[in-house]
Amino acid sequence: MKPIKIVFFGTPAIALRSLEYLYNSDKIEVLGVVTQPDKPAGRGHKLTMSPIKEFALSKGLPVFQPKSIRKEPEIQDELKKLQPDFFVTFAFGQILSQEVLDIPKYHTINLHASLLPRYRGANPIQRAIINGDKQTGICTMITELGLDCGDVCLKKVIDIPENMTCVDLFEEISKDSPVLIEDTLTGLLDGSVTPVKQSENGICMANKLTKEETLIDWNKPAEDIHNLVRGIYKFPCAYFIHDGKIIKVMETKVVRSPKKHGACGEFCDVSKNGIEIACADCNILLVKVKPEGKGEMFARDWYNGLKK
16 A cells, blocks of 8 residues: 655644654655745744644755745645645644645644544533533544534544643644554545544533633632643643732632631632632532742742742
8 A cells, every 4th residue: 555645734832742643653754844924933933833844844844834824826726736635734823724725635634632522612621621521532524624623534532630731631642643644544545544523512612712711810729720731831821910019820629628727819728738728518628839030930939038
């Protein structure tokens, strides 16, 4: 069987392991990559390549960086010349037009970071944790016009332990995705994979996070706050305001006992383990924080510094 010819569409680090795996597979031939344009990053706002572009250049692969591939027929024409069997997309960051979807010989395959039809949209990883789900997963699908609505090819379930953060889940998804993509491509060609239409039941959206959602509401149950903290850990971080300054919360634990005392949001107890804050049902323990203008630190050290 000849190697399956693909063009890989992706941008952030979560997709890099899949590109590396497919590039090194004897079943796949990567003809080129499509990624987002270089963007300013860091304090100096220096233009920075995506991880996908860096890898592609290191291997001598053609790189295409459209601002909007739907509106750039020149790039579409270049992709047609490559004569790919499939396009493979993974966190690319742009919506494809039918003209683009019609380029590959067979299909465009997308890796989506949820078990569709649950969490269609931009933030499936964060939403699964924020909502307290015990499981999520990844799936491959046939890309169609519309938001994550195509037929599903393969799925893999991933457990979400109580203290898993979105960074941990990103890593699990990055690790599990490469083989699923390869199995989908080979399975579609040899007939061992049959795409299945998504159910109309259980559809829910994973909308982009708003700034308002990242502000901690101490009137909520402690577990809801804990889920928010780990669900947006470093992306972009849950926070509260203390003495007019932003305090990002990096790590918490639910204190599974009745609330000690105080109104929601009040500091109830300070120990070597951290700061207990009253919530709607019980207390939550702040373990690590990142005060405005400072680095990450243990919550007890931040609290002790307030008294100096």
